[in-house]
Amino acid sequence: MDIEAGVAKVQLPAPVASVFEMRSYDMVPSRMDDYLNLVNHSLQEIRRDQYGRLVGFWRSGCGAALKVHHLWEFTSLDARQKMREELARREDWIDFLRNVAPCIQAQSITFLRIQGNLTSILSTGNAYQLIRYQARVGKLGNALREIQHQVSDDSVTRIGIWAADAPDPNEVWELLAVSRRTENEEGCAGEGEYVKWIPRHEELVRRHSTLWLVPISISPLN
Numbered sequence: 108m109d110i111e112a113g114v115a116k117v118q119l120p121a122p123v124a125s126v127f128e129m130r131s132y133d134m135v136p137s138r139m140d141d142y143l144n145l146v147n148h149s150l151q152e153i154r155r156d157q158y159g160r161l162v163g164f165w166r167s168g169c170g171a172a173l174k175v176h177h178l179w180e181f182t183s184l185d186a187r188q189k190m191r192e193e194l195a196r197r198e199d200w201i202d203f204l205r206n207v208a209p210c211i212q213a214q215s216i217t218f219l220r221i222q223g224n225l226t227s228i229l230s231t232g233n234a235y236q237l238i239r240y241q242a243r244v245g246k247l248g249n250a251l252r253e254i255q256h257q258v259s260d261d262s263v264t265r266i267g268i269w270a271a272d273a274p275d276p277n278e279v280w281e282l283l284a285v286s287r288r289t290e291n292e293e294g295c296a297g298e299g300e301y302v303k304w305i306p307r308h309e310e311l312v313r314r315h316s317t318l319w320l321v322p323i324s325i326s327p328l329n
Contacts, residue, residue: 126181127162127219127269129280134173138210139166142175145207147324153199158190162225163282163328165235165320176237176320178282184218219269219280222251226266226284231329233284235266235320238302240279241313250311251279257304262286266328284328 134142143166151161162178181187194200242250247270254268264284271278283301305312322329 125221126184126187127221128159128179128181128187129176129217129219130179131174131176131215131217132211133213134168134175135210135212136171136173139173142207142210143323145203145210146175149199149203151325153197153203154194158194159187161325161327163235163320164323164326166323167318167320175323217274217278217280218272220272222268222270223255224267226264228264228266228284228328233286233322233329235322235328236263236283236285236301237318237320238281238283238315239318240281240305240315241275242277242279243311243313244277246311247277247279250308253304253308253311254279254281257301263301 146164154161159179159181162180164175164177166173166175168174181190240250240254251268251270262285264286266282266284268282269280270276271280302315302317305315
């Protein structure tokens with residue numbers, strides 16, 4: 108176990124043939140609280156990680172641009188499909204979906220492959236920063252190596268790096284845990300110092316985006 112800036116962390120072995128799925132929902136602003144109440148009280152009572160392991164569950168956005176994001180781990184795409192079919196036959200899951208559907212405006216899914224180890228954070232009260240890098244075509248491997256070599260300051264812990272399989276196979280996703288914030292907690296903060304290296308590597312990275320994530324109560328990363 109390592110101690111970094113007061114944050115206890117454990118390096119977990121990289122899963123074998125593991126598939127990660129990030130689900131992102133655009134929310135109906137007036138129904139965000141209803142959705143979070145339903146998720147916090149019912150989601151894991153039904154799933155209990157029997158239908159994919161929940162890695163993290165967050166909210167983001169300002170004002171009317173509210174989103175939720177949840178990251179799941181499966182042993183394979185075939186296992187994911189089988190679990191989804193089994194889950195779809197449960198009456199309590201059907202009821203849950205019926206209740207949350209009016210809260211959601213749009214959905215998107217990204218399939219990801221972990222690169223190296225996943226770090227488990229033992230402390231609580233963290234915020235999270237998700238950075239999505241758009242690598243140039245043919246430069247994904249080089250971009251991955253450059254991102255992996257970046258060293259953050261003591262207030263940031265890297266949770267993991269993923270290469271996207273779909274829908275965009277040229278994306279790299281990096282998730283960071285931040286032990287302190289200088290901005291507000293509503294996802295409106297800037298991206299900070301961490302990505303200032305990118306202009307020096309325009310031959311590898313076309314563009315990037317930064318999203319601040321705030322964990323909800325059922326999130327294992329909190």
